Amino acid sequence: MSLLSATLLGTHFANPLLNASGVHCRFNTELDELAASAAGSLVTKSCTVLARDGNPEPRYFATPLGSINSMGLPNAGYQYYLDYAKAYDYAAGKPLLFSVAGLSLEDNLTMLAAIKAAATPAIVELNLSCPNVPGKPQIAYDFAAMDRMLDAVSRDYALPFGVKMPPYFDIAHFDEAAAILNKYPLVAFVTCINSIGNALVIDTETESVVIKPKDGFGGIGGDYVLPTALANVNAFYRRCPAKQIIGCGGVKTGEHVFMHLLAGASLVQVGTALYEEGPGIFTRLNAELTTILQRKGYQSLDEVRGKLRTL
Ligand code: DHB
Numbered sequence: 001m002s003l004l005s006a007t008l009l010g011t012h013f014a015n016p017l018l019n020a021s022g023v024h025c026r027f028n029t030e031l032d033e034l035a036a037s038a039a040g041s042l043v044t045k046s047c048t049v050l051a052r053d054g055n056p057e058p059r060y061f062a063t064p065l066g067s068i069n070s071m072g073l074p075n076a077g078y079q080y081y082l083d084y085a086k087a088y089d090y091a092a093g094k095p096l097l098f099s100v101a102g103l104s105l106e107d108n109l110t111m112l113a114a115i116k117a118a119a120t121p122a123i124v125e126l127n128l129s130c131p132n133v134p135g136k137p138q139i140a141y142d143f144a145a146m147d148r149m150l151d152a153v154s155r156d157y158a159l160p161f162g163v164k165m166p167p168y169f170d171i172a173h174f175d176e177a178a179a180i181l182n183k184y185p186l187v188a189f190v191t192c193i194n195s196i197g198n199a200l201v202i203d204t205e206t207e208s209v210v211i212k213p214k215d216g217f218g219g220i221g222g223d224y225v226l227p228t229a230l231a232n233v234n235a236f237y238r239r240c241p242a243k244q245i246i247g248c249g250g251v252k253t254g255e256h257v258f259m260h261l262l263a264g265a266s267l268v269q270v271g272t273a274l275y276e277e278g279p280g281i282f283t284r285l286n287a288e289l290t291t292i293l294q295r296k297g298y299q300s301l302d303e304v305r306g307k308l309r310t311l
Helices: 028-036 078-086 105-118 141-156 171-182 222-240 254-263 274-279 282-295
Strands: 006-008 011-013 017-019 060-063 067-069 096-100 123-127 163-167 187-192 196-200 215-219 243-248 269-271
Touching: 006 222, 017 096, 028 078, 067 078, 067 123, 067 222, 067 274, 078 096, 078 105, 096 105, 096 215, 105 123, 123 141, 141 163, 141 171, 141 196, 171 222, 187 222, 196 222, 222 243, 222 254, 243 254, 254 282, 274 282
Parallel strands: 017 269, 096 123, 123 163, 163 187, 187 243, 243 269
Antiparallel strands: 006 011, 060 067, 067 215, 196 215
């Protein structure tokens, strides 16, 4: 075991870093680049039953503080990612996560049945928090719908899986969401957070929105979201002691990774900063994290995870 090694669902990871689903993971070429990078693992683009082109462009825009996007689930359809998962070289030691974002409960059950039948080692991350499909509210902001989804998926899929959650902003919502997740022991990990949905970036020069879909409304990531992400990681870490947490949101430096670990994350995903810097970012983040851990005298991530102090 080295300083950076991590585990999720009993699987070993050489380091805690991976991409956030949606970034650099729509095509095999991009997934292969992540597999060849210093990331500890990788996750596929959230998929639907049928391939989608997504929303009209421009649909991603970076600002000095982060990014806004309304991609609209452009993806090659689940069979494409399942073919990738079947051909993937697991023996090379880099676990693969498989993101699923059906447009209905039935679609999720269809995809999960096929994924289960393929019996690959890929780990499912069920996306309950896509904010960008016009006319489709986020499942995880409708607690009754989320409960029905997890009930049906637990019965049908019947294997351990994870859920990708949106940010919550109220203690009562942390309590209610965690209580629902805790009803389902097969929900083995919780990824916090997806983008903060339906924000609006304005360019004052052009007096215009910066992305085309949804009159400019989209999910924001990057520096805008780090404290919200840390709060959600820590809120679910505290409330879901039998589950693991994957941190996602605002990670641009090794220090940001260290913050997510302190808050309770077992693995840490990188979205906007990966989009802006490319897969070489994982070499830098691992080096920066190693420097911090060594300076503080830590010998494993286990000594850091969830050790956030309160006053
Ligand atoms: C998209 C964005 C998300 O935040 C997500 O969880 C799934 C899909 C998208 O716009 O493609």
